Amino acid sequence: MNHEFNRREFLKLAGLAGVGLAGAGMLNSCSASGQAGGASQVLAQARKSYRQHFNMSGFAAPKIETVRIGFIGLGMRGPGAVKRMNNIEGVEIKALCDLRPEKVAAAQKIVAGSHQPTAYSGSADAWKKMVDRDDIDLVYIATPWQLHTPMAVYAMERGKHVAVEVPAAVTLEECWQLVETSERTRKHCMMLENCCYDFFEMLTLNMARQGFFGEIIHGEGAYIHNLVDLNFSRKGYQDMWRLKENYRNGSLYPTHGLGPICQVMNINRGDQMDYLVSVSSNDFTMGATAKALAAQDSFYQEYAGKDFRGNMNTTTVRTKKGRTIMIQHDVSSPRPYSRIHLVSGTKATARKWPGPARIATSHDKWLSEAEFKALEKQYQPELISKLGEMAKKIGGHGGMDFLMDWRLIDCLRNGLALDQDVYDAASWSAMAPLSEWSVANRSNSIDVPDFTGGAWAKNTPVDITLRGGGTTKVKV
Ligand SMILES: NC(=O)c1ccc[n+]([C@@H]2O[C@H](COP(=O)([O-])OP(=O)(O)OC[C@H]3O[C@@H](n4cnc5c(N)ncnc54)[C@H](O)[C@@H]3O)[C@@H](O)[C@H]2O)c1
Numbered sequence: 132m133n134h135e136f137n138r139r140e141f142l143k144l145a146g147l148a149g150v151g152l153a154g155a156g157m158l159n160s161c162s163a164s165g166q167a168g169g170a171s172q173v174l175a176q177a178r179k180s181y182r183q184h185f186n187m188s189g190f191a192a193p194k195i196e197t198v199r200i201g202f203i204g205l206g207m208r209g210p211g212a213v214k215r216m217n218n219i220e221g222v223e224i225k226a227l228c229d230l231r232p233e234k235v236a237a238a239q240k241i242v243a244g245s246h247q248p249t250a251y252s253g254s255a256d257a258w259k260k261m262v263d264r265d266d267i268d269l270v271y272i273a274t275p276w277q278l279h280t281p282m283a284v285y286a287m288e289r290g291k292h293v294a295v296e297v298p299a300a301v302t303l304e305e306c307w308q309l310v311e312t313s314e315r316t317r318k319h320c321m322m323l324e325n326c327c328y329d330f331f332e333m334l335t336l337n338m339a340r341q342g343f344f345g346e347i348i349h350g351e352g353a354y355i356h357n358l359v360d361l362n363f364s365r366k367g368y369q370d371m372w373r374l375k376e377n378y379r380n381g382s383l384y385p386t387h388g389l390g391p392i393c394q395v396m397n398i399n400r401g402d403q404m405d406y407l408v409s410v411s412s413n414d415f416t417m418g419a420t421a422k423a424l425a426a427q428d429s430f431y432q433e434y435a436g437k438d439f440r441g442n443m444n445t446t447t448v449r450t451k452k453g454r455t456i457m458i459q460h461d462v463s464s465p466r467p468y469s470r471i472h473l474v475s476g477t478k479a480t481a482r483k484w485p486g487p488a489r490i491a492t493s494h495d496k497w498l499s500e501a502e503f504k505a506l507e508k509q510y511q512p513e514l515i516s517k518l519g520e521m522a523k524k525i526g527g528h529g530g531m532d533f534l535m536d537w538r539l540i541d542c543l544r545n546g547l548a549l550d551q552d553v554y555d556a557a558s559w560s561a562m563a564p565l566s567e568w569s570v571a572n573r574s575n576s577i578d579v580p581d582f583t584g585g586a587w588a589k590n591t592p593v594d595i596t597l598r599g600g601g602t603t604k605v606k607v
Pocket residue numbers: 145203204205206207208209228229230231234254255256257258273274275276278296297298323324325367368369372528
């Protein structure tokens with residue numbers, strides 16, 4: 132299978148094949164999984180020694196009283212973000228863009244009466260006209276993965292902050308592009324890792340900060356979510372983009388599990404991922420599904436006979452301080468949903484999935500429900516006390532999406548550093564191409580690039596209080 136061809140074709144269709152900075156380098160590195168030329172490039176990108184232009188960790192941009200947003204990508208995910216932002220004070224929704232005009236029209240209805248966004252649509256690069264405007268502060272991207280970095284880089288180059296869906300990048304070269312562009316332009320590049328705002332994940336982060344777990348030894352996360360039906364549905368992802376991503380073999384969607392664990396371990400801010408090893412099973416379901424569908428419907432013929440990702444990928448990271456992280460990815464086995472979230476320390480353990488979430492302070496039993504509730508009360512983060520109930524009502528994966536969007540806007544309005552910076556976006560996204568390399572090379576280890584250029588040793592942890600902020604009101 133020719134990954135290079137697929138990626139070139141995709142970008143050509145998306146109007147991006149020649150986009151200066153973003154287009155040029157990206158095409159070289161598209162074959163992360165050890166295709167001719169690809170494997171050595173991945174190694175070079177992984178071992179790159181980097182000197183920062185400017186440290187974006189802890190960077191606070193000037194306050195923006197009213198955050199003017201332009202959205203790109205209004206498929207299944209984007210409209211929820213438009214709806215949530217519509218509930219936040221100090222936001223002006225200036226523009227809505229999608230390749231498909233009907234998606235823009237539907238999103239316009241969500242904000243009718245409160246905002247008058249300009250519509251951009253009809254061509255694969257209509258989004259550039261939107262980004263070129265000088266009255267937009269934040270570009271919010273929820274498009275297929277291959278478009279994330281090109282769009283984010285273009286937006287930062289034009290003076291916009293960026294919030295980009297997960298994963299922020301699909302190749303190591305793209306990860307480096309994000310870092311270099313964010314540092315040079317001093318624009319935020321936040322990956323929208325909503326799971327960092329889930330209630331139990333935030334609780335364990337606050338507990339870790341206060342020493343409840345002692346030294347953190349090990350963490351686990353996952354994305355185990357059966358997407359076979361949705362991936363093969365003609366009415367699901369636009370142009371079947373997510374099914375085609377499954378031609379890559381590795382941990383393709385690592386950030387939901389990895390992000391919260393990296394925050395608990397202060398990765399990029401006191402510790403750093405050092406190297407990883409990754410192993411994938413064979414594919415036992417997707418190829419067979421493609422074949423069965425193709426026998427009934429010629430639409431599926433292009434997918435039959437393709438090499439699909441192995442069902443289960445397990446990737447293990449060792450950090451510079453000698454801790455370990457295990458991340459699993461399986462979107463094609465008939466298993467109940469799980470993101471795991473396990474934190475194991477010298478004094479205590481926490482674990483979610485299978486539910487209910489549990490905490491233990493000894494090896495022989497989990498704490499009782501009453502003891503759990505008492506800890507929940509004692510260690511509840513300020514963001515949850517202030518907005519948790521409201522977020523549950525407004526929704527978005529049980530409320531975590533709203534907490535993330537509100538916190539992003541509140542930080543921008545109050546001139547605070549964001550909870551997730553470009554180093555998080557790059558290092559969490561990098562697990563996909565790194566794992567592809569390892570899987571393609573008999574699970575050999577590969578270095579995790581140090582996107583901070585050594586600054587990780589002195590960077591300070593994310594501030595999980597609302598200090599200096601907390602002023603943004605919610606419109607309900
Ligand atoms: N954080 C989460 O919990 C979560 C959940 C779901 C999806 N996502 C992410 O959101 C993103 C979008 O996923 P989705 O499920 O909405 O997919 P989707 O296919 O439903 O939507 C993608 C949209 O992008 C549009 N698009 C494609 N090319 C474009 C272009 N050149 N210009 C403008 N618009 C273009 C498509 O028309 C489509 O409407 C993905 O990155 C996905 O990983 C995140």
